[in-house]
Amino acid sequence: MAEGSPVKGERPWGQEDLLRRLAGAVAGRRLPQSLLVHGPEGVGKRSLALWIARALQCEAVETAETAEVPCEACRNCRMAARLEHPDIHVHFPMPRPKRAASRAKLREAIEAQRHERLALLREDLHARPDPDAVTGLYVAAVENIRDQASRRPSMARKSVFVIEDAERMVPQSASPEAANAFLKLLEEPPPFACIVLTSGRPDALLPTIRSRMVPLRIAPLPTERVAAYVAEHLGVRDADRARGVARRAGGAVYRARALVHSEDGESGAGESGAAADDLLAAALDGTPQARYRAASRFSARGARGELEPALEALRIRLRDMLCVAAGAADAALDPDRMKDRMKRSGGARGQGARGARGGPGEGAVLEALGAVDAAMEGVGRNLNPQATTALLVEEMSAAFAGRSTGRTAGTPQFAGVLRSL
Template sequence: MSEEKAGLLDGAVAPALNTRLFGHAEAEEFLARSYKSGKGHHAVLIEGPEGIGKATLAFRFANHILRHPDPLSAPEAIEDPDPEHPISRQIASGASHNLLHLSRPVDEKTGRVKQAITVDEVRKAGHFFSQTSGTGNWRIVIIDPADDLNRNAANAILKILEEPPKRAMFLVLSHAPGKLLPTIRSRCLPLRLHELSPTAMDQALGQLGLSMPTEKREAVLSLAKGSVARALKLVNYGGADILEAFEQMLASSGPSQRKMMFKIADALSGKDSDVAFGFFIEHLGDHLAETARQFAHAGNLAAAEHYARLTSTIGEQLTVAGAYNLDRKQTILDVLAAVTR
């Protein structure tokens, strides 16, 4: 099943179903201690790169709270969720009356995940709190990720954060917290998660059973940069081949370069290629930013400015192409041509 239709990468385990978390023991310990103290913050901003376990941590903590509603008698550590426990089953099925997971909704017409979390989704939080206000239970909202909130939705969340209901907990996830409204960040306790270590990556990928040729494993782990999601995109979505073609394109010229450009464009404009396309665009942005930094450090300010402007120009070009549903293959060819000039 494709990510654009289900919001989940091929080979991944939905965070609500995931019973294991690797590489974030200190963050778990902090959350457990904070909750047990009875003085924990009502909103935690769990920030860090995509695909390192932020959502899994949020669901584990939510499970911990709902299983131990009295903070003072809660265990000092967060245990792996028991899939057979009623609360775990409710969370896994999305049937918990005390947990609301806000994410980009699926467009009923296209079956694809929308580009943003809308204000209509945030209104569900208000309804959620009003329905459960008399039960005395904890009510937990996971915003996954808050980066996807559009302006109206962000303002609506802010109003709830400013006057949170009693025994309410917000777990706000963010890949890029600098893009969030400063007022949202200021009302959350920040908890920074880092890229997974090589050991944690091995454990996480082993848990998923990700299969890759031995000779490619080291290269994939290096390119994954401590992100399980990135590793899945490299292996299950052709990301490694796309990046290899991109490097060959940059190193070549003439007909050979043109051949690589078409190879990349074909791979990124085929059926169910949205994940690969997003992966490549992210990589391209990183490449241009790094190139600009290298030129700046070398004292070539003109070249640095060129690549900085190119980043902005390509971003605008992609936005327009998406807004008007322009031919993706031609858009990619135009972008690659701009990079190679």
């Protein structure tokens, strides 16, 4: 097993209250048939989705409504923990096979790729595929899902479908064909089928799909809780280093794991944080020279490998900026650093972009987050990362300068954060 890989059948760490409510819903047969598990990178969406699948198949559900599920001891739980249960179907975005003589051959090739990926996950539950590969949930994959869903379960009372990164159901050609095909399954699901989607960008799903799912958000954990996880479970005894890792992880324990297991906590996941800092600094600078330097940091190809994690880290920094701008600095993950950054940038920005605290105001930050959402969509379509970055920095600079980009509507989840502060 790869270093740092979790125990099979793990419980998502730090989500005890959520797990308790879900276990009660499963035991009482009240869990919705279609769920959308969403949240930032590294908060544990896959772990939670697989935990839900395991709970639904647990044999203890059949014995009493008060049973604790998943029991982790019955045959169903053990097989589910090993990713070997015949009635739990896990699907992922996959590269499109290059040679397939027919639609049937294409479906076979995609299914073979899926089983290869499952074999890797049995060795390391959090193994990541090639970040530069162009992947999608193509129509052929959705046809496989619908075919599997039409068959009654072979061993348990339910068939559970876990579909990861569901926003990639819209392929790089931007055709909604795959998503529309999946919608037909959601409109009339078999009574024995349960569907769990995961997504880091639920806004990218078709509205008709979102409206048929019950959303289940995994929120980032407070920095101190992640620091405790880093110390207790990852062996980082130095308190300052543990807090530093926790801040860079942005409340996500699995991102913290990646930071610790990369070289000295600064490469790999740490590089994405440094890239995010450069992007934000360039946007606050606002000059063409800064925009050029930010864009040239990324290669002309391979957007997902370098740019996608940097954009995820940039979202975390903009969330902190939003908290400070709204007067709720205590809710920020690294408030002191963000206050200093906003104070230093305030003099360079136009008054229309400045909030009462000397930096970009709430509306400007929300528009910048909308620009990040648009850049993430560009990454999903495999657009040139340098062009994507240049446009992103230009739009963020415009937002900070008080020139509306019209992107705010693309970030309702952050508007919700603002209302809750």
